[in-house]
Amino acid sequence: MQIPVMENILEKNDQLALEVNAMLTAKGIFTLNLMGSPGSGKTSLLEKTIMHLKTELRMAIIEGDLFTSKDADRIACCEVPVIQINTSGGCHLDANMVKDSLASLDLDNLDVIIVENVGNLVCPAEFNIGEDKKATVLSITEGEDKPMKYPLMFKQASVVLLNKIDLLPYTSFDAAAARADIGSLNPAIRLVEVSCRTEEGLLPWYDWIREEVAAKKKGYKGSIQADYDQD
C-alpha cells in the first residue's frame, strides 16, 4: 500500500524559525545570522561592529560554538549582552537553540541581535534560525575557490564580507575570480572587502546594518500603526 506523505524533513525547524522571527519582529528587532569558516574573522568582525555601533544601536550577540565560551568572553569585553550556546558537537545552530536563548535577553530594549553561527561552510546555510538576513564571512586566506565549492553559504547570504584583505600581498588569492563566482551565485549580493585588523573597508558594512535596522523599525512601526488604527 502506498501512503502519500509530502512532508518537509526540516519542517519542525522551519516552524520554530518562523516563531522566532515573529517574536523578534513583534519587538522591531533586526536579526542577522553571521556565518563563515572557523577562523574567517566572524568574532573579530563583531568586536569592531559593536565598538563602532553600540552608541547608536542597542545590540545583543548570540554566540554558537561546539565548546568553550571563548567567543562570548571576547564579546563580553565590548559590554553588550551576549549569550553563549554550546552545541557539544552539533555543526550548526538551529531554531530551537536560538529560541531557548532569547529568554535571557531583554527583547524590549534591543534594536539588533546578531547570531554568530558555528564556524562551518556547509550546514548553517540549511538551517533557518529565525533571522531576517544572513551574512557570510570569507577570509582571503581560505582561497577564491570556496564560494563554488560551498555554493549555498553564498547563495543564501545578503552580504558577503571578504576579510583579511591586508594579507593580499602575501597570498595568491584571485580576488577577481572570487568576485565573479560570488556574483554568479548571487547577482544581488552586496560584497564588502574588509580587514577587521586594520578596519579598512568596514564603513559600508556598518551602513548596511544601519539600513536594515531602520527598514525593520519602519515595518514594525507600520504594523503598530495598523493595530492602533484598527482600535
Place this chain on the structure above:
Amino acid sequence: MHELAIAQSILSITLDKAEEHSAQHIDSITLRIGQMTGVEPESLRFCFTMLAEGTKAAAAELRIVIVPLTARCGECQSDFSIERYQFLCPDCGSAKLEILSGREMQVEHLEVR
C-alpha cells in the same frame, strides 16, 4: 552535512505515518532531495539504517530522487536548469530568478504493509 539529524527526522515522520495508517512493516521510503541541499545519499542511507534498527522501518529501502536545480526568469518567464550554479537567465541574462526546484528535502511517500 549532518545526515544523522536528517535521518532521524525521516524516521520520525515515517513511523508517525505508519502508526496513523496502522501499517506493520515499511518496505520503502521515497525521498525528494534537491540538488542544492548537499545531502550525501550513501551517508544518509548509512545513518538511517543505524537509527531504524529495531523499528518497523528496519528493512525499509530509502529511494532517493535527486531533484535538479531549475529556475524561472522574472523578466522573460523562461524556465531553465541552472548549470554550474550560474544564477543568470540563459535567454535574457537577468538575475531576477525564482528557484522552482532543487532545494527540497521531503519525504514523498511510503510503501507499507
